[in-house]
Amino acid sequence: MSHDDSYILMDEMDPTPEESKNSSIKQTALQEFRTKQISHWILLVVSSISMLLGFPASSLLSRVYYNNGGKSKWIISWASSIGWLIPALILLPIYFFFHIKPTPLNWKLIVSYILLGFLNAIDSLMYAYAYSYLPASTASLLASSSLVFSVLFGYLLVNNKLNASILNAIVVITAAVVMIGLDSNSDRYGDITDREYIFGFMWDILGSILHGLIFAVSELVFIKLLDRKSFHVVLEQQVMVSLFTFLFSTLGVLMNDDFREMKSEAASFVGGMSSYLVVIAWSAVSCQLGVLGGTAVVFLSNTILAGVLNAVRVPITSIGAVMFLKDPMSGFKILSLFTTFWGFTSYIYGSSSISN
Incomplete structure (x- = not known):
C-alpha cells in the first residue's frame, strides 16, 4: 500500500464530527438505559401511554360536552377533578x-400540594373556556405551546439546560400558534362571536402557560421535598394535589351555583341523563389518567420529557377531533400541524444533545 493510499484509508475510517456526535449520543442513551432497572422503563412506558391516551380523550370529551348541550365552564372542569379517588385506591x-x-x-x-391543586383547578377552568369556544383540533394545536412554557419554567425553576435547537423549537411552535390565529375564520362555530373566539384563544394560551408551570413545580417538589425515593410518592402527590384541585373546583361550582343547574342541563343534553353522566364520568377518568401519567413521567424522567409528550398529544387530539367530531381541517391548520412536528423534532434533537 502506498503512502497516499494509507491517508485515503485513514480518511475513510475517521468519523465525521456529526457521526462522532451521533455515536456519542447513542452511547450516552445506552449507558442511561443500562443504569436503570427494567421496572423503571416499564413504568415510564406505561406512564407515557397514560398521558397520550388520557389527555386527548379528556380534550375530546370536553368538546362533546359542549357539542351536546353542556353550558357550564365550572362543571366540566370540576368533572376533571372528581377522579382523585382513583390514585388513592391504587395507593x-x-x-x-x-x-x-x-x-x-x-x-x-x-403548601406545595395546595399550590399545585390551585394551579390545576385554574388550569382546568381555562381549558374549559377554551374548549367551549374552539373546535377540539384548534384548541389542541394551541395547547402545543405548553412545550414552550415547560422549557422556560424548567430552565428557571429546575435549571434544565437550553441550546440553539431548543430555542429554535420555541420559535417554530410559536409560529404554528400564530398560523392558527391567522386562520380564525375557517373553523369557528356559527354561534361563536369574535369576542368569544378571541377569549377561547387567550384562555388556551394561558392554560398552556399554567400547564408548563405545573410540570416544573411538580419536578421541583420531587427534587427538593420528596427526593425521588420511590414510585409511591407519585401516587401520594397525585392524591393530595387532586384532592385540593377537587376542593377548589367544588368551591367554584358552589359559588357559581352550577350544581343546581346540573339537573336541567342533563335533561336537555343530547342522549339525556345517561349520556350526560357517561360524559362526566369518563371526563373524570381520562383526565386523572393523563395527569397521573404526566406526574409519573416528571418523577421518572423530567419536565422535558413530560413537555414533549404533552405536545405529542396534539396530533392525536387533532386527528381524533376530525374523525369523531367532524372538525374542519383547513390548509392553515394542516400547515400548523406540520410546523408543530418540526418544532417537536428540533426540541427532541436539542434535548438529546444536552444529555450528551
Whole structure:
C-alpha cells in the first residue's frame, strides 16, 4: 500500500464530527438505559401511554360536552377533578402489601400540594373556556405551546439546560400558534362571536402557560421535598394535589351555583341523563389518567420529557377531533400541524444533545 493510499484509508475510517456526535449520543442513551432497572422503563412506558391516551380523550370529551348541550365552564372542569379517588385506591393497597409507610407531611409539602391543586383547578377552568369556544383540533394545536412554557419554567425553576435547537423549537411552535390565529375564520362555530373566539384563544394560551408551570413545580417538589425515593410518592402527590384541585373546583361550582343547574342541563343534553353522566364520568377518568401519567413521567424522567409528550398529544387530539367530531381541517391548520412536528423534532434533537 502506498503512502497516499494509507491517508485515503485513514480518511475513510475517521468519523465525521456529526457521526462522532451521533455515536456519542447513542452511547450516552445506552449507558442511561443500562443504569436503570427494567421496572423503571416499564413504568415510564406505561406512564407515557397514560398521558397520550388520557389527555386527548379528556380534550375530546370536553368538546362533546359542549357539542351536546353542556353550558357550564365550572362543571366540566370540576368533572376533571372528581377522579382523585382513583390514585388513592391504587395507593392504599401498595401501603398494605409492600409495607410502605406514608411520606410524613410537613408545612412545605402541604403548601406545595395546595399550590399545585390551585394551579390545576385554574388550569382546568381555562381549558374549559377554551374548549367551549374552539373546535377540539384548534384548541389542541394551541395547547402545543405548553412545550414552550415547560422549557422556560424548567430552565428557571429546575435549571434544565437550553441550546440553539431548543430555542429554535420555541420559535417554530410559536409560529404554528400564530398560523392558527391567522386562520380564525375557517373553523369557528356559527354561534361563536369574535369576542368569544378571541377569549377561547387567550384562555388556551394561558392554560398552556399554567400547564408548563405545573410540570416544573411538580419536578421541583420531587427534587427538593420528596427526593425521588420511590414510585409511591407519585401516587401520594397525585392524591393530595387532586384532592385540593377537587376542593377548589367544588368551591367554584358552589359559588357559581352550577350544581343546581346540573339537573336541567342533563335533561336537555343530547342522549339525556345517561349520556350526560357517561360524559362526566369518563371526563373524570381520562383526565386523572393523563395527569397521573404526566406526574409519573416528571418523577421518572423530567419536565422535558413530560413537555414533549404533552405536545405529542396534539396530533392525536387533532386527528381524533376530525374523525369523531367532524372538525374542519383547513390548509392553515394542516400547515400548523406540520410546523408543530418540526418544532417537536428540533426540541427532541436539542434535548438529546444536552444529555450528551
